[in-house]
Amino acid sequence: MSAAWIPALGLGVCLLLLPGPAGSEGAAPIAITCFTRGLDIRKEKADVLCPGGCPLEEFSVYGNIVYASVSSICGAAVHRGVISNSGGPVRVYSLPGRENYSSVDANGIQSQMLSRWSASFTVTKGKSSTQEATGQAVSTAHPPTGKRLKKTPEKKTGNKDCKADIAFLIDGSFNIGQRRFNLQKNFVGKVALMLGIGTEGPHVGLVQASEHPKIEFYLKNFTSAKDVLFAIKEVGFRGGNSNTDVAERMSSTTVDSEERLLRGKALKHTAQKFFTVDAGVRKGIPKVVVVFIDGWPSDDIEEAGIVAREFGVNVFIVSVAKPIPEELGMVQDVTFVDKAVCRNNGFFSYHMPNWFGTTKYVKPLVQKLCTHEQMMCSKTCYNSVNIAFLIDGSSSVGDSNFRLMLEFVSNIAKTFEISDIGAKIAAVQFTYDQRTEFSFTDYSTKENVLAVIRNIRYMSGGTATGDAISFTVRNVFGPIRESPNKNFLVIVTDGQSYDDVQGPAAAAHDAAK
Numbered sequence: 001m002s003a004a005w006i007p008a009l010g011l012g013v014c015l016l017l018l019p020g021p022a023g024s025e026g027a028a029p030i031a032i033t034c035f036t037r038g039l040d041i042r043k044e045k046a047d048v049l050c051p052g053g054c055p056l057e058e059f060s061v062y063g064n065i066v067y068a069s070v071s072s073i074c075g076a077a078v079h080r081g082v083i084s085n086s087g088g089p090v091r092v093y094s095l096p097g098r099e100n101y102s103s104v105d106a107n108g109i110q111s112q113m114l115s116r117w118s119a120s121f122t123v124t125k126g127k128s129s130t131q132e133a134t135g136q137a138v139s140t141a142h143p144p145t146g147k148r149l150k151k152t153p154e155k156k157t158g159n160k161d162c163k164a165d166i167a168f169l170i171d172g173s174f175n176i177g178q179r180r181f182n183l184q185k186n187f188v189g190k191v192a193l194m195l196g197i198g199t200e201g202p203h204v205g206l207v208q209a210s211e212h213p214k215i216e217f218y219l220k221n222f223t224s225a226k227d228v229l230f231a232i233k234e235v236g237f238r239g240g241n242s243n244t245d246v247a248e249r250m251s252s253t254t255v256d257s258e259e260r261l262l263r264g265k266a267l268k269h270t271a272q273k274f275f276t277v278d279a280g281v282r283k284g285i286p287k288v289v290v291v292f293i294d295g296w297p298s299d300d301i302e303e304a305g306i307v308a309r310e311f312g313v314n315v316f317i318v319s320v321a322k323p324i325p326e327e328l329g330m331v332q333d334v335t336f337v338d339k340a341v342c343r344n345n346g347f348f349s350y351h352m353p354n355w356f357g358t359t360k361y362v363k364p365l366v367q368k369l370c371t372h373e374q375m376m377c378s379k380t381c382y383n384s385v386n387i388a389f390l391i392d393g394s395s396s397v398g399d400s401n402f403r404l405m406l407e408f409v410s411n412i413a414k415t416f417e418i419s420d421i422g423a424k425i426a427a428v429q430f431t432y433d434q435r436t437e438f439s440f441t442d443y444s445t446k447e448n449v450l451a452v453i454r455n456i457r458y459m460s461g462g463t464a465t466g467d468a469i470s471f472t473v474r475n476v477f478g479p480i481r482e483s484p485n486k487n488f489l490v491i492v493t494d495g496q497s498y499d500d501v502q503g504p505a506a507a508a509h510d511a512a513k
Helices: 073-080 177-195 225-234 246-250 253-274 301-310 336-340 359-369 399-413 446-454 465-480 502-511
Strands: 005-008 013-016 045-050 066-068 088-101 114-125 165-171 203-209 214-217 287-294 313-320 349-352 385-392 424-430 434-438 486-492
Touching: 045 073, 066 088, 073 088, 073 114, 114 214, 114 225, 165 177, 165 253, 177 203, 177 225, 177 287, 177 359, 203 225, 203 253, 214 253, 253 287, 253 301, 253 313, 287 359, 301 313, 301 336, 313 336, 313 359, 349 359, 385 399, 385 465, 399 446, 399 486, 424 446, 424 465, 434 446, 434 465, 465 486, 465 502
Parallel strands: 165 203, 165 287, 287 313, 313 349, 385 424, 385 486
Antiparallel strands: 005 013, 045 088, 066 114, 088 114, 203 214, 424 434
C-alpha cells in the first residue's frame, strides 16, 4: 500500500504519516506523541512509535495491563514496562470496555482508578524498527502528499479566577428515566465546558445517585474540558431503561421507599468519600457539590446536608420540576432545599422548570459556582477550630486586670465564625481549683459566646496551671474527641504556677496527635 508524505520545513525532507495497515509485515510504526490516547487509534491492532523524554508526571493512565482508552498509549507502555522513558516501538491491541480500572504504581507512573469506560486497550513490545524514538517519523525523499502531523497537545491552565473542586451529583434513579437522564448529562456537560476546566482552574468529578451511589470519575481523573465531556458522555444510566411515570411509581411501594433514600445517601457518601487527597482534592480550594433533584427528594437529605457542612462542603441544589400533587403527600418536608444547602440565603438553590431549553440556565449557575467569596461552608482557620481559653483567676491578677483579660479573650473570639458547624469556643477559669465557665457545645452563636464571657465572675485564689491544663484536656476537649475541627488551648495567666506545667503541657500535645 502506498504511503502519504508531506514536506517538512521546506527542506525537501518528508514525513511518513500513514504507512500501510497496522501490524502488516514490513510496515513501519506510526509515530505518535506523548499524549496520544488509545481512543485516537481506530484499529484493532496497530504498531506505534513512542517518542523519548515524555514527562512521566503528565501522563494520564487509567488501569493496569488493561487500560481505559482515554489513557495515554506511551504512558501505558511505560507503566507496563514495555518501553522505558527513552521511547520505542509499541504494539496496541483494542479491547472492549470494562468496569473498574485499577490504580497501580509501576515504573514511575501512578495509574488512576476509573469506574467504567466504553473501550480499552493493552500494549506489548512492538517490532524492531530503524526509526529512532525521537517523536518524529522517518525521513524519506518521496513526493509530498497527505496531512500534517498534529502538534503535541498542551496542558491548559483553565480559568484561574474560578478555582473550585466540584462534584456533580446527578440523578440516576428510576424516577428520572433514560431520556431525562441524558438531558441531565447534556446540561452538566454545558456547565463543565463553561467553567473553564484546567490544571489551575476548576476540577470536576461526577457521582451518580441510585440505590447504591457510584463515583463515576474523580477530580484528579481529568483536567481538560474535552476529556470531562467525553467522560460525562460515557456515563451509563444505573436506574434502568424504563421511563417510569408517576402512576407506576405510586403502585410500587418498594421503588418509592428506595427513591426516598437515594439523594441523601448519595450526598452523604459524596461529602465523606469523594473529597479526599487521594481523589485529587486541593488544599485551600472550595469544595462544592451540585445536587440535581428531579421531582421530590429523599427524606434524609437534611441530615446529609449537615454532614456535608461539617466536612466543609458547599452544597448547591438544582431542582428540576416541582413535585406533582400525587407526590406531595410523600414529601415529609417541602422546605428540604432550605435545610440541605450550605446556607438558606437563596444563593445555593437553583430551579429549572424542566430539562428542555436549559442552555439559558448554564451561565447563571456557573457564575454562582465561581463566586468564591460566597462559599461560606468552606473550611478556613476562622470556621474550623475549637478554642478553649484557660483563664487565670488567681488573687495576683486582681479584679480590674481580670476584666482586661476577659476583654482580650472576647476580642479574639469575635474574629472567628462561631456556629454549630463552624468554630467553637469554651472557657475554664482556674486558681487551685478549676471551673468550666462554658463548654464547646453550650453556645453556637457569636453573640451568646461574647455575652457569657463578659459575665464570668472572678474567682480569686492560688495558681495551679498544670492541674488546670489536665482538667481542660480531660473535661473540655475529651467530649469532642471526634470533632473534625482543630483544637487549640489558649492560656491567659499573669505569673508562675505553683505546680508542674511541663508534664501536663506535653500530655496535652500528645493527646492532640
